[in-house]
Amino acid sequence: MSLLETRGLTAAYGQFKALFGIDMRVEPGEVVAIIGANGAGKTTLLRSITGVLRQAPGMVVHSGTPIGAMSPDRIMQRGVAMVPEGRRLFPSLSVEENLLIGAQARRGDGPWTLEAVYALFPILRERRASPGTALSGGQQQMVAIGRALMSNPELLLCDEISLGLAPVIIRDIYAALPRIREGGAAMVIVEQDIARALSVADRVYCLMEGCVTLHGRADEITREDIHAAYFGTRTEAQG
Amino acid sequence: MQAYVTTRTRASTIAGIAAIGLVALAVAAPAFVSRIVIQDLFFILTMLMLAQLWNLIAGYGGMVSVGQQAFVGIGAYAMFGGVLLWGWDPVPAIILGGLAALALSVPMAFFAFRLQGAYFAIGTWVVAEVTRLLVAQWRALGGGTGTSLPRQVTADIWGVDWVADLFGVREAAARDILAYWLALALCILTIAAIYWLLRSRTGLALASVRDNDEAARSVGVDPRRVKWLVFLAAGFATGLVGALVYMQTARISPDAAFSVTTWTAYVIFIVVIGGIGRLEGPVLGVLVFWGLQTAFASYGSWYLFALGIIAIVVMLFAPRGLWGLLADRTGLALFPVQRRLILPDKKA
Amino acid sequence: MIWIETLVQGLMLGGLYALFAAGLSLVFGIMRLVNLAHGDLIVAAAFVILLVVEMSGLNPFVSALIAAPVLFGFGYVLQRAVLNRVLGNDILPPLLVTFGLSVALQNGMLELFSADSRRLPAAGLESASLNLGVSTVGTLPLMTLASAVAAIFVLNRLLYATALGRAFRATSDDPVTASLMGINPRHVFAMATGLAMVVVTIAALYLGMRSNFDPSIGPARLIYAFQAVIVGGLGSLWGTLAGGAIIGVAQTLGAQINPEWQILAGHVAFLLVLLVRPRGLFPRARD
Numbered sequence: 018m019s020l021l022e023t024r025g026l027t028a029a030y031g032q033f034k035a036l037f038g039i040d041m042r043v044e045p046g047e048v049v050a051i052i053g054a055n056g057a058g059k060t061t062l063l064r065s066i067t068g069v070l071r072q073a074p075g076m077v078v079h080s081g082t083p084i085g086a087m088s089p090d091r092i093m094q095r096g097v098a099m100v101p102e103g104r105r106l107f108p109s110l111s112v113e114e115n116l117l118i119g120a121q122a123r124r125g126d127g128p129w130t131l132e133a134v135y136a137l138f139p140i141l142r143e144r145r146a147s148p149g150t151a152l153s154g155g156q157q158q159m160v161a162i163g164r165a166l167m168s169n170p171e172l173l174l175c176d177e178i179s180l181g182l183a184p185v186i187i188r189d190i191y192a193a194l195p196r197i198r199e200g201g202a203a204m205v206i207v208e209q210d211i212a213r214a215l216s217v218a219d220r221v222y223c224l225m226e227g228c229v230t231l232h233g234r235a236d237e238i239t240r241e242d243i244h245a246a247y248f249g250t251r252t253e254a255q256g
Numbered sequence: 257m258q259a260y261v262t263t264r265t266r267a268s269t270i271a272g273i274a275a276i277g278l279v280a281l282a283v284a285a286p287a288f289v290s291r292i293v294i295q296d297l298f299f300i301l302t303m304l305m306l307a308q309l310w311n312l313i314a315g316y317g318g319m320v321s322v323g324q325q326a327f328v329g330i331g332a333y334a335m336f337g338g339v340l341l342w343g344w345d346p347v348p349a350i351i352l353g354g355l356a357a358l359a360l361s362v363p364m365a366f367f368a369f370r371l372q373g374a375y376f377a378i379g380t381w382v383v384a385e386v387t388r389l390l391v392a393q394w395r396a397l398g399g400g401t402g403t404s405l406p407r408q409v410t411a412d413i414w415g416v417d418w419v420a421d422l423f424g425v426r427e428a429a430a431r432d433i434l435a436y437w438l439a440l441a442l443c444i445l446t447i448a449a450i451y452w453l454l455r456s457r458t459g460l461a462l463a464s465v466r467d468n469d470e471a472a473r474s475v476g477v478d479p480r481r482v483k484w485l486v487f488l489a490a491g492f493a494t495g496l497v498g499a500l501v502y503m504q505t506a507r508i509s510p511d512a513a514f515s516v517t518t519w520t521a522y523v524i525f526i527v528v529i530g531g532i533g534r535l536e537g538p539v540l541g542v543l544v545f546w547g548l549q550t551a552f553a554s555y556g557s558w559y560l561f562a563l564g565i566i567a568i569v570v571m572l573f574a575p576r577g578l579w580g581l582l583a584d585r586t587g588l589a590l591f592p593v594q595r596r597l598i599l600p601d602k603k604a
Numbered sequence: 605m606i607w608i609e610t611l612v613q614g615l616m617l618g619g620l621y622a623l624f625a626a627g628l629s630l631v632f633g634i635m636r637l638v639n640l641a642h643g644d645l646i647v648a649a650a651f652v653i654l655l656v657v658e659m660s661g662l663n664p665f666v667s668a669l670i671a672a673p674v675l676f677g678f679g680y681v682l683q684r685a686v687l688n689r690v691l692g693n694d695i696l697p698p699l700l701v702t703f704g705l706s707v708a709l710q711n712g713m714l715e716l717f718s719a720d721s722r723r724l725p726a727a728g729l730e731s732a733s734l735n736l737g738v739s740t741v742g743t744l745p746l747m748t749l750a751s752a753v754a755a756i757f758v759l760n761r762l763l764y765a766t767a768l769g770r771a772f773r774a775t776s777d778d779p780v781t782a783s784l785m786g787i788n789p790r791h792v793f794a795m796a797t798g799l800a801m802v803v804v805t806i807a808a809l810y811l812g813m814r815s816n817f818d819p820s821i822g823p824a825r826l827i828y829a830f831q832a833v834i835v836g837g838l839g840s841l842w843g844t845l846a847g848g849a850i851i852g853v854a855q856t857l858g859a860q861i862n863p864e865w866q867i868l869a870g871h872v873a874f875l876l877v878l879l880v881r882p883r884g885l886f887p888r889a890r891d
Contacts (some may be wrong), residue, residue, distance in 0.1 A: 093786035120785025374638030564708025
């Protein structure tokens with residue numbers, strides 16, 4: 018049984034259709050990258066999976082349970098965690114409190130504790146009493162990732178974690194991903210930085226205008242495949 | 257034929273013609289209806305005006321005032337002051353009431369505009385309370401217990417003799433008819449002025465201020481100026497209504513003239529039940545309110561209890577009121593303020 | 605000497621107003637909701653305590669302890685079933701709904717309990733007093749002030765040192781992201797209103813023991829509570845305590861000059877603060 022599946026996921030904002038029948042799956046422990054240009058539907062896909070955008074129940078299935086119509090808090094209680102686009106730290110909370118609030122959806126023991134997060138991102142221990150929003154962009158991103166880990170998720174969703182950050186910071190953050198993976202969490206990484214995404218992913222889905230235009234193993238996909246998928250000259254690669 | 261922009265609809269044209277007929281009928285009404293009916297109509301017209309004015313500032317301007325009773329009260333008291341202290345005739349003294357309310361609306365706006373959103377509401381209420389407490393200290397007008405217009409004054413009001421002769425009625429009934437005519441004229445003026453305002457540039461500005469201060473500023477509208485303008489105008493007109501109402505009753509007390517229930521709670525119910533943010537809402541609302549009042553007022557507190565519950569239910573399930581429900585079903589608009597683009601007929 | 609006495613009396617009265625205001629301040633701080641029925645809810649809570657006293661024969665303090673969970677439940681359901689549906693960017697719906705609730709509560713109570721003035725029996729406490737050297741103060745007013753300080757201290761601890769408080773603040777900042785942390789914002793808001801009703805119960809206890817109450821006095825309590833919140837600065841609970849004290853002192857000073865000026869003096873003090881410091885004396889840095 019897949020950890021997460023979408024089955025013919027369709028989404029619309031009023032008259033505007035954003036997703037057209039997306040089928041994707043995530044197996045336990047694997048890293049899946051979702052790439053695509055701005056407006057391809059990547060964020061809408063994540064909003065649908067997390068319940069921020071409600072769907073028909075069967076369009077999103079988590080460990081065999083339809084969750085498409087559940088509220089975000091119930092989905093998170095099932096072992097899903099989210100690193101939202103733009104970090105979205107809580108300005109009224111300190112760094113440590115931001116991390117602790119992530120533990121709200123915790124369901125028993127796992128590798129991630131406050132100590133483990135501080136070990137992963139040591140700078141956060143020094144800044145733990147500061148308001149979350151007083152940190153630099155890169156540090157805020159670390160808090161957002163640590164906050165999501167605090168619930169010991171089976172599935173970690175990351176929306177544009179490199180957006181707006183300096184290359185050296187992006188390198189540091191990506192360096193942490195293998196260690197997160199060792200903790201056992203499957204990951205969905207939504208990225209515009211294709212090279213970064215391919216460097217950590219097992220499988221890749223490429224979205225264009227609300228459809229999956231390319232899907233395959235990260236090590237088998239070529240630059241030409243991606244180029245074609247981005248510009249719509251080919252519709253489906255090997256699975 | 258060219259494309260053009262209009263706010264006119266077929267229903268609004270028919271409504272316009274019907275309205276002229278209705279007004280003619282209303283003017284002639286004292287000739288063939290009883291004094292009780294005239295009093296009821298007076299009540300409906302004055303409440304309708306208050307509702308339209310509150311709808312203007314709250315529904316269109318987003319300024320939820322719970323202090324409109326201040327303008328009713330100060331308007332009424334200024335009229336009494338003009339009559340009792342300076343010997344004015346009550347009819348011109350009504351203007352004095354409007355001016356007093358206008359004067360009060362300046363400090364009220366000054367204080368209340370410093371408060372955001374919901375706190376604006378209670379801010380206006382506090383100013384109204386302060387006004388009530390101060391007026392209750394005004395011994396010359398009866399202090400806390402209030403006072404009446406003496407008989408020789410009420411019998412001498414401009415036009416009362418003439419009305420009494422015209423319809424062959426006694427002086428008290430003639431005063432009711434006079435008050436009713438004044439209310440009718442004022443009501444038509446008020447609605448026409450609001451309608452004109454909403455269709456003007458200022459109306460557009462007001463809508464953009466309610467929806468978004470920042471956006472309004474970016475299209476070159478000064479939101480503060482528009483809010484001030486509308487708040488002051490509504491204060492003036494509310495003061496006129498207050499003075500008129502108390503010319504008819506001829507008896508005043510601070511608790512009645514500054515009653516938050518009568519002059520604000522009822523008015524809010526009329527607007528909410530009828531449909532907030534549209535001119536038709538208060539019209540429908542005042543009729544529903546009058547019907548409920550006539551049928552159930554004898555139940556006293558249970559009636560008010562039910563009114564409160566109805567307002568909650570309407571807000572939860574039909575936030576645009578009864579007229580909103582009706583308009584959604586039928587697309588009816590008697591006072592269209594929406595601009596619609598009319599394209600030339602392709603065959604023409 | 606008379607002025608020190610007046611000042612002390614004013615501070616005590618301010619304690620009562622701070623109790624009125626704490627629930628309002630808490631709810632506003634968390635969900636930007638101003639409950640126009642707050643004053644009527646205080647009066648309703650006083651009637652609930654009175655009912656418990658009359659049915660059980662217990663003293664008002666124990667009765668309030670019994671009433672508190674009931675009122676917490678009422679607050680929770682009120683928020684969950686009604687107020688959550690009207691929260692949003694438009695401030696009109698919550699204002700109009702709570703205004704409707706205010707009118708319904710006042711008149712419902714009028715039918716159920718009549719317009720007669722009632723009082724909670726305080727077993728001689730209302731006439732007891734303590735000599736503090738500079739001034740003799742009533743035991744009950746002193747307890748009111750102490751309870752206000754304690755209530756605000758506990759609320760602050762709860763907000764800043766517990767998981768629930770963290771959830772309150774996070775949801776207040778950003779409900780959507782909070783829900784992505786596994787928090788249910790509708791539940792969190794309902795807990796906040798439930799908690800506010802517990803504070804309302806404490807306020808009602810002292811209101812009912814110190815003076816007579818009847819179904820019509822709610823709106824005036826709302827105004828005092830509101831003035832304390834604004835004077836103190838939105839979102840600051842200790843500010844609310846200071847605000848209550850300022851309104852209380854202004855009222856007793858006014859009453860000292862002329863008994864008819866008590867309420868007026870409170871209003872004038874409020875307007876003066878608004879004139880000089882539109883954001884209140886201790887505004888929260890960020891809004």
